[in-house]
Amino acid sequence: MKPLFILLISTAWTLIGAQYYYQGLMDYLENRLLAIEDRMQLWHEQFHRHHTEMLDFKKLAAEAMNGLRNDYSMMYKNLEGASVQVDRVEREMDYVESQTSPRACTNRVNKVVEQEAWGPVEREEEEEEDWEVLHSRVSDCAEIISGIRSVKILKRVGSSKGMWTRDPRSSKVYIFNGTSGDTLHQFNSVRDFSRSLEVMSSGNVKLPSEWNGLGSAVYNGYLYYIKKEANADVQVVKYDLLRGSVTETAMFPVESQASLYSLNPETVADLAADDEGLWLLYTPSDSEPNISLAKMDAATLDIEQIWDTRCPRENAEAAFVVCGTVYVVYNTRLASRSRIQCVFDVNDIVISEEAPLIYFPRRYGAHASLKYNPEERQLYGWDDGYQIIYRLTMKRKLLV
Structure with a gap:
């Protein structure tokens, strides 16, 4: 228990x-x-x-x-x-x-009043003598720019700086993309260029040497461009676009580093074509304050005559030639409205009262280049990558 x-x-x-x-x-x-x-x-x-x-x-x-x-x-x-x-x-x-009333710096032989007579203090014999001297310098081209008639923005393609132009003797358009290179782009017409998607979609023309700056010109089937090499003189090259070969070259006595336009320092010389032929805008040296002008033989590239335009390089962005008259376009460092502020007539006919201070319509930045086509009376401008056409209005010179 x-x-x-x-x-x-x-x-x-x-x-x-x-x-x-x-x-x-x-x-x-x-x-x-x-x-x-x-x-x-x-x-x-x-x-x-x-x-x-x-x-x-x-x-x-x-x-x-x-x-x-x-x-x-x-x-x-x-x-x-x-x-x-x-x-x-x-x-x-x-x-x-x-x-x-216009404001422009122009070159003139003597003042002429609106009645086309000389000043009352001069003798009759002096009047006849001066008239003969002045009249002998008058060319067949007798028009100056009076204004910008219309503006057409075609498209925007390529670099911010470049150049485009049309051969006055054909419908072909040529594009220079950038500030140097050995290739240019060719289109059959402005319409073809406007319809293209990009510059590279065109027919490319390969050159035997590089073009430098935005001073090239196309005239009568030939390309005229500036060739600049280190430690060498500046050359003008004439290139046959049909045959694809260089036909002429000419050395030009300018400093290779001297910029023609202070706002576009890449351009050391600028070729221009108008009704009277081929012209070259340049500066002899970097110490020279003004733009110089030379009349060239389009066939041989020989220099026929040289002028000092007395148009300053400072604040210049581009220039072009119409009927033997140089129009220099100015702007500011901070891009504003471009304006034609200096005019020089090689025939000494255009006087201050005839050279209007023309403003371009305000667009995007500043012109890298302006090329005149005498057949169309139009300017082909390149503004911050935009390709623009300016149609000009013209008037006859006072004494012609």
Whole structure:
């Protein structure tokens, strides 16, 4: 009996211990669950607060965006109005410039009054003698520019600087992309060029040497370009575009590093073609402040005559020749409106009253090049990568 009693007592104590153990475990688990519930309640409250703050922020952001949209719309309308006003002011300026007295630096032999007579203090014999001297210098080309008739922006292709031109004796168009290279791009017409997707889609003409600067010219089936090599004189090269060969070269006594236009320092010389033939604009040295002009024989590249135009190189961006008259275009370092500010007539006919200060319509930047076509009476301009055509209006010179 005694062992059985001991076994019963031991079993009872074991059961009592297990009961206390499980009760403690249950209490522990209950406390943990209560702590988790408290934590979940705290998270729920924090989530609700953050959600409320997010909604408030979203509402404020939407209101701010609506305000910005309204401000943008108002600013856009103001800018459109300002653009309309600027265009109107520019048109009024162009009209005023066409009506007011011109300002230009021009070369003239003597003053001539509007009645086409000499000053009253001169003797009759001197009048006849001076008239003969002046009249002998008059060429068959008797027109000067009176204004810009219209502007056509053809497209934008290639580099920010370049040159394009059309042969006066054909419809072909030639593109010089960049400021130097040994390749030019040829198109059959202006229409073909306008429809092309890029410059490289044209027929390329590979030259035997590099052209330098933006002073090339195409005239009567020939390409005339400037070749500049290190430690060598500047050369004018005549290239037959039909046969694909160089026919003539001529050395020109100028400094290879002297820039012709201060705003386009890559150009050391500029070839131009007009009704009277081929011309070369250059500067003898970097210390010379003015632009010089030379009349060239288009066949042999011989220099026939040289003039000092007295048109400064400073702030000049381009120049072109029309009927033996040089028109130099000026701008500012921070590109503004290009303007013809200096005119030089090799025949000494154009006087100050005939040389208007012509402004080009404000476009994108500054002209890298301007090339005149005497058959169309148009300028082919390259402005910050845009190819532009300016149609000119002409008038007869006073004494012709």
